Amino acid sequence: MKPQFVYLASQSPRRRELLEQLGVRYELLLPDEGEDTESIEQELRGEPPARYVHRVTGLKLDAALRRLEDRGLPPAPVLCSDTTVALGRVIYGKPRDDADARRMLRELAGRTHRVLTAVAVASGRRRLEAVSDSRVSFAPMTAARIAGYVATGEPLGKAGAYAVQGRAAAFIARISGSYSGIMGLPMHETAQLLRACGLKI
Numbered sequence: 668m669k670p671q672f673v674y675l676a677s678q679s680p681r682r683r684e685l686l687e688q689l690g691v692r693y694e695l696l697l698p699d700e701g702e703d704t705e706s707i708e709q710e711l712r713g714e715p716p717a718r719y720v721h722r723v724t725g726l727k728l729d730a731a732l733r734r735l736e737d738r739g740l741p742p743a744p745v746l747c748s749d750t751t752v753a754l755g756r757v758i759y760g761k762p763r764d765d766a767d768a769r770r771m772l773r774e775l776a777g778r779t780h781r782v783l784t785a786v787a788v789a790s791g792r793r794r795l796e797a798v799s800d801s802r803v804s805f806a807p808m809t810a811a812r813i814a815g816y817v818a819t820g821e822p823l824g825k826a827g828a829y830a831v832q833g834r835a836a837a838f839i840a841r842i843s844g845s846y847s848g849i850m851g852l853p854m855h856e857t858a859q860l861l862r863a864c865g866l867k868i
Contacts (some may be wrong), residue, residue, distance in 0.1 A: 669865040670790070674745045676731030681832065682748060685852040689868055691861065696731050696745060704730070708749075708760065716753035716783055721798065724749040724785035732789055744790040744864045750851045752827030754780045759827040768817045768828040769810075775827065776808040776838075782827070784848045786857050790864035797860055799853035801844025803831070808838055 672692035675682065686693050698704050707726045710719060727747040735745060752759040754775060762768035779802055787796040816835065822828035829835035831842075831849045847854040858868045 669867065670743050672743055673788075673861065673864075673866065674731065674735060674740070674743055676727060676734070676745060676747045679748075679851050681830075681850050682852045685847055685850065685854055685857075686746075689854060689858055689861075691866065691868065693746075694743070696734055696740075698730070699734070702730070702734075710758055710760075714758075715756060716751055716758050716781065717798065717800070719758055720749050720751045720783045720785045721796070723751075724787045724796065728787045728789055728794070742791070744788050744861065744866065746786065746788050746857070746861070748784060748786045748852050748857075750782065750784040750826050750849075752780055752782055754778065761824055761826055762822055762828045765817050765823075768822040769813050771828040772808065772813045772816070772822070773810070775805050775829075776813070777805060779804040779841075780827070782844070782849045784845075784851060784853055786853060786860060788860045788864055793864065795860045795863055797853070797856035799845045799848030799856055801842065801846075801849050803839060803849060804841040805838050806840045812838075 674696040675693040676696045708723055724747055731745050731747055759771050782801045782803055784799045821830055821833045845853040862868055
């Protein structure tokens with residue numbers, strides 16, 4: 668029997684929008700209150716960005732599968748994703764505060780960085796994963812422009828301190844790769860994984 672929906676283990680409204688754009692029915696499978704989700708995203712010393720995003724996505728999927736079992740929910744594919752921004756081997760996660768966001772944007776301004784988004788799907792005993800690797804080139808940015816953008820509040824909660832679909836689009840000179848992957852869920856790779864699990868897309 669083909670699955671009719673997926674569990675989305677993500678709090679990101681952008682990932683919900685992208686799944687809706689694909690026409691995929693989903694149910695949210697969010698962490699319980701008190702569940703430690705932050706420690707999953709801790710970097711390991713010297714860890715390359717591609718290995719980091721692969722490992723973190725796998726850990727998120729493990730946690731979501733435990734949640735599914737603990738809650739006694741009906742079976743369906745479970746989808747997790749993680750996005751990281753990298754300049755060389757330096758990983759830019761979510762900024763701690765406005766000052767950290769300004770620092771990140773100063774370092775990214777006028778340069779080209781990578782955005783890696785891993786997607787993992789579990790269905791029964793199968794686990795499938797794909798990684799989208801894109802390049803984003805920022806135009807040079809003045810300190811005043813950076814401060815103005817940070818003051819909007821948009822950078823907080825975003826890897827690399829920016830949202831490609833938001834006001835940061837004004838700073839982006841060039842993109843190479845998957846726009847939806849930079850947003851947080853590469854649609855081509857996600858559709859392939861879900862089709863492999865039996866979903867009709």
